Amino acid sequence: MNYYRDTWAEIDLSAIQENIASFRKHLPQKTNIMAVVKANAYGHGAYQVASAAVEAGATWLSVALMDEAIALRKQGIEEPILVMGVTRPSDVRLAYEWKISLTVFQQEWLHEASKQLVDGEAVNVHLKVDTGMGRIGARSFEDIQQVATTIASNPHFIFEGMFTHFATADELQSELVDQQFARFEDVVDMVRQMGVEPTYLHCGNSAASLRFPTKLFNIARIGIAMYGLTPSPEMKAVLPFSLKPALSLHTKLVHVKKVEPGDTVSYGATYVALKEEWIGTLPIGYADGWIRRYGENGEVLVQGKRTRFAGRICMDQSMIQLPHEMNVGETVTLIGRQGEAEISADDVARQAMTINYEISCLLTARVPRIYKKQGRILEKMNAILNF
Structure with missing residues (x-):
């Protein structure tokens, strides 16, 4: 699929x-x-x-x-x-x-x-x-x-x-x-x-x-x-064994642009560039379950580094700060690991003042699921086209 x-x-x-x-x-x-x-x-x-x-x-x-x-x-x-x-x-x-x-x-x-x-x-x-x-x-x-x-x-x-x-x-x-x-x-x-x-x-x-x-x-x-x-943050200290997260969430840069001081990004013009900087656009938004609140203080991983959202998350797209110019097609991780850096569902939940249960449950059918076992892809599931 x-x-x-x-x-x-x-x-x-x-x-x-x-x-x-x-x-x-x-x-x-x-x-x-x-x-x-x-x-x-x-x-x-x-x-x-x-x-x-x-x-x-x-x-x-x-x-x-x-x-x-x-x-x-x-x-x-x-x-x-x-x-x-x-x-x-x-x-x-x-x-x-x-x-x-x-x-x-x-x-x-x-x-x-x-x-x-x-x-x-x-x-x-x-x-x-x-x-x-x-x-x-x-x-x-x-x-x-x-x-x-x-x-x-x-x-x-x-x-x-x-x-x-x-x-x-x-x-x-x-x-x-x-x-x-x-x-x-x-x-x-x-x-x-x-x-x-x-x-x-x-x-x-x-x-x-x-x-x-x-x-x-x-x-x-x-x-x-x-x-x-983990069922709650306080239980992490008393877990009898380690738990291995099963879900990670990824996207790719679809547009990269340089903005000038004073330029604004996204709805409401809440993000104003203070200096010349690079902004990347991601094809994910609140209709995918990546809700607007995640943009307030949220972060993503790109090239193994943490960077923040720029402006409000839209229905289908969102923007992030880039440390430098990058190529379209660069993988961006919203939940998961890149190199030594990791953003967990707990991190997202903490930033959004909710619980980790809600983070994965909110992911909608618009987000394809790729199932792996022992590092090998078993199935690609696209619920939109699964009819």
Whole structure:
């Protein structure tokens, strides 16, 4: 698959697999690894990452939407997939047809979904427990007990799992994570006393899986860390093993010009040249996910040196300062390494006052992905032309 603009992201699938392998050594052998590939695998490419993760030892996959799960099935992924978000009860038949596990937590949902299935049809479900995240999930012991009873007694549902999600596992000084652990353990005990034993119990996101490997029951959900990114800046000091970033982002100079003192660059004329200088134009902008804020104090790498943006980032293009005249076609790195210099997703996130998750997730379909393994190109994916 070709692409016709010199802007692209490179995804190192070997890095994905190394990170999975590191988790496999870190976690108890009984703990399954669930690779979280929602949001197009955090911008990395859901199918490619899912395939690499499974090859490296992941036995489960999870997504946020039914659409994402069906897309993986259509691409040939056969491993168990959990939809962690809310699915409409009217769509439960799709879960049955595509063998997709669903997240449930509402009594009324179960009643409505059951009506969509006929005798002999059953869907795997995971009961979501809200222990403190405050997003979705059954909260009170009474509600949890009612939902668990309905699942266990209704032939249209298989009580495959039960799980919760931590709000502050990436904070080293948080009491809430301990409270959530304790509450989930109480819920597990209560359900077991009812005579119900879900096959899978899981509470470990990347942060919890890194910090508390022996407390995660029998599935660890690995998301951001699988991509080689640390769940939070403060966790960098306590990582039990190094993480290898999988994504880098590159473009090329498409125009180079000399500007004079007083000349302005980009919208709003916010950049005014104070002296004679060289300015380069890049074919990447906020429609690609390289948002305007990145231009305020952001940097790129060119010829192994850091240099700054010049003026506001536009929809399709952006401008940078150049230390001297350069040739059109010179490679510019926005995330990644050139020689000894590196700009990480964490660097970009810090400059933009956000988190590294958002940096890769924002990369749009206009940016082609080049997939590599062991330094060799496996695939070029251009979503615009992939029809």
